[in-house]
Amino acid sequence: MTSPLLVAMPGNERLAMELAEAVGFELGGLETRQFPDGETYLRFVTTPKGRSVAIICTLAHPNEKILPLIFSAATARELGASKVGLISPYLAYMRQDRRFKPGEAVTSRQVAHLLSDAFDWLITVDPHLHRYGSLSEIYRIPTRVVHAAPLISQWVKSKVTNPLIIGPDSESEQWVAAVAKDAGAPFSVLEKVRRGDRDVEIKLKNLDAWTGRTPVLVDDIISTGRTMIEAVRLLKSHGWAPPVCIAVHGLFADNSDVFLAQLGAQVVTSNSVPHGTNDIGVGKMLAGALSEFSTISS
């Protein structure tokens, strides 16, 4: 039987190479370019005929990526792929998870619908599940979730002396506690009041017991980074050492990476979204999920 084919959408080549090697998939060639009018040209250079195909595409800035991604999946199928799956290290559109005001689009469901139509299975890293208990509430296809928490713990343990883990809000407490436990560190969480997309007020709990430790702020996503930026400012104003800021997914909207660096924070992210701050590799865990996911070959 021919081995499964792994195909990278533009910008995902590095992780694709790592994954293909780890799991013994063939790395397939995909030719893509933009026509002068902005339309996408796409061609499978390696034929997917009769093969299981995994397409890797992280979905930061999803609007311009999802259409070409759907083209790839549909083309693989037309060319005779037996199965077509999606590895999306960062899965977008998880935050609009209910109609907060009448008339709103619940885009998380709509994107899940489109991707469930296009793909047979999905693997992702720490999706932003807030009001959903699991991806199966909105995705109709088998899904596997890779958890980066152990990787964060490992990173902290090996790189930070005397860490104090600080989570973004009380809702994240369980996740933060697990990260801290594995890192052998104490933890706290911020008190957070969100007033809008870009307006978040936060407060520090009493951290006197851990004076002298290096604060390590952890979150699943840094987008505008308002929480992180405010937390770094607060910690500095209370005389703490410049913190380390760790996120699974570094989206860095509004130049938040620059602001954090200017405040003296060390920013670290996983490579779920390619960025200069990537220092935590999710490749091995994704490879594990790929190998164990029986849906792919069945």
Next chain:
Amino acid sequence: MTSPLLVAMPGNERLAMELAEAVGFELGGLETRQFPDGETYLRFVTTPKGRSVAIICTLAHPNEKILPLIFSAATARELGASKVGLISPYLAYMRQDRRFKPGEAVTSRQVAHLLSDAFDWLITVDPHLHRYGSLSEIYRIPTRVVHAAPLISQWVKSKVTNPLIIGPDSESEQWVAAVAKDAGAPFSVLEKVRRGDRDVEIKLKNLDAWTGRTPVLVDDIISTGRTMIEAVRLLKSHGWAPPVCIAVHGLFADNSDVFLAQLGAQVVTSNSVPHGTNDIGVGKMLAGALSEFSTISS
């Protein structure tokens, strides 16, 4: 019975107002914005419940537009719309209409599939049908096509003295002949050899019989405008007056509008894609198609 609702995607407000007034549809409010991370927020301000909904969205630069458009259609349905149709004055992705090389995505079919899933009907202006005989070959929903040729003839008749209509290639001869006939003008077509997306060689036929007329170059689309630009240069080098360049759809990739203007050509387009060169209004014809399209209310 409540009147149908017309809703404009961003950038389509002007034509939407004109259309709503012409056909007696209510112009509905749609709130859209981008979250800091690039995701789209979308909300129907006017409820589509129990109503027939027409969404207007021209599709120049389609990649970032199609996802929000699909969100709108899905949301209208979730909110109880009885039917949801699409008015797309410029319909994108019509050019990749077969697999020219093995492995290529036939994106025209894939986009047709997505839009046929999302909408109940489609109205558009002069889609770029090349190898397809009609939209029904790829769209599974009822479609209506508005033809701008009579509007071009009218414009030429009222604005150009002694015109000579020149079409882009022999394949367009029938269309060009019809435009010329209605404008009461003679016509010719260019001889065209396409070598790539941006590389087109053209030749003029013998035009001696019409010396002294104003050349009027017509085409369905100006994208990179290579054909038009070369034709303008050729005509000028043969001593002709600066030509008028007319297209139904002005996409103007690679600043072709600027190049044409620099060569002294007068550029005129329909308002299917909003642009400073718009001088041919398709609103009335779209309104006619909307009024006569029984699918909408049935």
